[in-house]
Amino acid sequence: METKTVRALFERQVEAFTGSPEFAALEAGCGDYDAFIENVARAHLKSPQLVAFLYALAPPAAARDLLGNLLEELGLEAESERPHPALLEDLLRAAGLGHRLVEVEARAADDVRRIVTEPLLYSALREVGLAALTEIVAFEFMLSRVSGRMARALATHRGLAAPALEWFTHHSEVDVRHAEQGLADLGAYAAYYEFTDDEALTIVEMTLRENVFTRRYFRDATAAGTPR
Amino acid sequence: MRLVGATLYALRIPFVEAFSHSATERRWSDSVVVRVRDDAGTEGFGEGAPRPYVTGETVETMLEHLGRDLWPRVAGRDLPPAGHLPGLATFLPETYLAGALAPNAARAALELAMLDCALRRVGRPMASVLPPRRTRVTYSGVVTAGSVERAVQHARRMRAIGMRHVKVKVGFDDDVARVTAVREALGPGVTLRLDANGAWTFERAVAVLDAVAPLGIAAVEQPLPRGPVDDLARLRQATPVPVMVDESLVTEADADALIEAKAADFFNVRISKCGGLARSLAIAARGSAVGVGVQVGSQVGETAILSAAGRHLAAALPEVTFVEGSFGTLLLAEDVSVESVRFGHRGEAPLLTGPGLGIRVVEERLRRRAITVRELSTEG
Ligand SMILES: [Fe+2]
Ligand SMILES: [Mg+2]
Numbered sequence: 001m002e003t004k005t006v007r008a009l010f011e012r013q014v015e016a017f018t019g020s021p022e023f024a025a026l027e028a029g030c031g032d033y034d035a036f037i038e039n040v041a042r043a044h045l046k047s048p049q050l051v052a053f054l055y056a057l058a059p060p061a062a063a064r065d066l067l068g069n070l071l072e073e074l075g076l077e078a079e080s081e082r083p084h085p086a087l088l089e090d091l092l093r094a095a096g097l098g099h100r101l102v103e104v105e106a107r108a109a110d111d112v113r114r115i116v117t118e119p120l121l122y123s124a125l126r127e128v129g130l131a132a133l134t135e136i137v138a139f140e141f142m143l144s145r146v147s148g149r150m151a152r153a154l155a156t157h158r159g160l161a162a163p164a165l166e167w168f169t170h171h172s173e174v175d176v177r178h179a180e181q182g183l184a185d186l187g188a189y190a191a192y193y194e195f196t197d198d199e200a201l202t203i204v205e206m207t208l209r210e211n212v213f214t215r216r217y218f219r220d221a222t223a224a225g226t227p228r
Numbered sequence: 229m230r231l232v233g234a235t236l237y238a239l240r241i242p243f244v245e246a247f248s249h250s251a252t253e254r255r256w257s258d259s260v261v262v263r264v265r266d267d268a269g270t271e272g273f274g275e276g277a278p279r280p281y282v283t284g285e286t287v288e289t290m291l292e293h294l295g296r297d298l299w300p301r302v303a304g305r306d307l308p309p310a311g312h313l314p315g316l317a318t319f320l321p322e323t324y325l326a327g328a329l330a331p332n333a334a335r336a337a338l339e340l341a342m343l344d345c346a347l348r349r350v351g352r353p354m355a356s357v358l359p360p361r362r363t364r365v366t367y368s369g370v371v372t373a374g375s376v377e378r379a380v381q382h383a384r385r386m387r388a389i390g391m392r393h394v395k396v397k398v399g400f401d402d403d404v405a406r407v408t409a410v411r412e413a414l415g416p417g418v419t420l421r422l423d424a425n426g427a428w429t430f431e432r433a434v435a436v437l438d439a440v441a442p443l444g445i446a447a448v449e450q451p452l453p454r455g456p457v458d459d460l461a462r463l464r465q466a467t468p469v470p471v472m473v474d475e476s477l478v479t480e481a482d483a484d485a486l487i488e489a490k491a492a493d494f495f496n497v498r499i500s501k502c503g504g505l506a507r508s509l510a511i512a513a514r515g516s517a518v519g520v521g522v523q524v525g526s527q528v529g530e531t532a533i534l535s536a537a538g539r540h541l542a543a544a545l546p547e548v549t550f551v552e553g554s555f556g557t558l559l560l561a562e563d564v565s566v567e568s569v570r571f572g573h574r575g576e577a578p579l580l581t582g583p584g585l586g587i588r589v590v591e592e593r594l595r596r597r598a599i600t601v602r603e604l605s606t607e608g
């Protein structure tokens with residue numbers, strides 16, 4: 001599978017995301033910031049578990065990267081680091097949404113429960129893994145380009161200080177590297193598990209057939225593009 | 229058991245991708261969900277999908293009909309026991325809606341809600357009134373309208389999921405090229421059906437079907453617009469492709485006329501279109517009795533409620549050739565139940581064994597996704 005094709009798909013998704021009315025509202029000072037913060041937390045609170053799952057499926061060429069990602073998610077990569085879920089909890093508390101933490105945790109847990117209990121679309125773990133890897137690399141790709149803008153919007157319009165926004169700043173700095181690695185890892189995964197180009201691309205496209213970023217971060221937006 | 233309250237939710241749940249066919253394009257689910265409550269506080273949920281071009285109902289007339297004509301005639305009355313589906317269906321009076329073929333979506337929504345409530349009250353599953361004859365249901369995939377390129381992309385996805393039955397929407401200038409390309413993308417091991425949604429003329433139908441018949445077409449759905457059944461009967465003689473009726477089959481009288489005219493090889497029985505489970509069973513039985521095949525169809529954008537009802541119907545019918553629906557979050561940005569009803573690999577899905585319809589509806593999601601919520605009580 002050509003990295004170039006996947007990169008183009010990711011770029012289009014990022015463009016659609018930043019071009020959405022919801023994203024514009026976020027930057028213009030009229031977004032639903034509390035819902036946005038909760039949605040970001042819900043989308044990423046379980047990241048360590050998802051990365052661990054992908055690490056378990058990793059082909060030799062991608063195993064080091066995925067282990068690195070996992071250690072980072074767990075805050076074990078460097079002395080001063082904190083687990084990423086803890087950064088998200090900080091964000092919620094700093095935004096005065098500490099009382100929502102239990103509910104957001106429960107929803108994140110329920111998202112995992114749903115994935116685990118729903119009948120599998122694909123016949124083997126190889127496809128399930130490719131779809132999951134696609135989504136996580138897509139988020140790394142997007143965050144490396146856009147999380148700075150999201151942090152600025154939250155600082156300006158929601159009055160959040162730098163320490164509260166560390167989850168965003170962390171991902172914008174670190175994930176440029178991750179995003180590039182991620183694309184390479186996707187290619188390595190598809191090659192190692194002997195996907196034909198068509199097979200791999202079909203699964204990548206199916207995973208991205210909706211805007212995964214809009215869906216997770218603005219989950220209550222309507223099809224018409226306007227929050228109710 | 230008496231019904232003491234009901235809530236109507238006119239939903240607008242966005243689709244993850246726009247879904248289109250030749251008669252309309254939709255970008256969100258516009259189902260109406262009915263929640264009923266009995267004197268013991270038990271709740272039941274039902275759903276109908278109003279389609280102006282099928283039953284003649286709209287969201288607005290469906291809400292009105294439920295509130296003004298149907299609910300007042302069941303509110304406060306003693307419901308028949310849970311174990312008796314026909315009793316429940318006759319308990320719901322026959323009603324009429326001006327300008328509509330039949331208020332079937334409204335009727336289906338209320339019937340399902342009452343059934344769900346009656347079963348939940350005694351903690352019994354659907355299997356107690358509608359015993360399943362199979363242990364799982366196999367769904368078809370649908371290749372929607374759009375460019376041929378997009379149709380091929382969709383067909384590849386169906387193949388990746390391992391779907392064994394696929395239906396393609398037709399009724400465009402490029403039908404032959406479209407069906408050829410989709411067949412090629414699917415490979416030979418998948419049954420292929422067409423759905424024209426009444427978009428063809430008689431001549432166009434014959435021409436397209438002649439051209440694509442060698443590709444192996446299991447059936448063509450609603451090749452001609454709803455109209456004289458003799459036209460369909462004539463087409464059936466003129467083409468080797470089996471004819472399935474959908475828009476032409478809304479009422480039991482439709483079923484009788486179609487059988488009488490020998491106008492169909494298959495009935496597409498859809499719960500919302502046909503006015504509920506009891507009538508769907510009756511229509512399917514009429515077909516099966518004379519060798520007409522049955523497809524359990526669905527509504528584009530239906531939530532888990534209609535999908536669950538469709539699953540029970542498809543599991544219970546003596547003979548069922550194709551089943552559609554249960555796309556769940558493949559289509560909807562969010563579904564309304566705790567359990568996912570979405571089919572899995574090869575289109576297969578397990579039976580739903582919990583009480584009532586077998587799903588737990590999350591009311592908060594209905595409220596959040598509704599553009600209109602109406603409360604009905606026994607006082608009216
Ligand atoms: Fe992270
Ligand atoms: Mg149809």
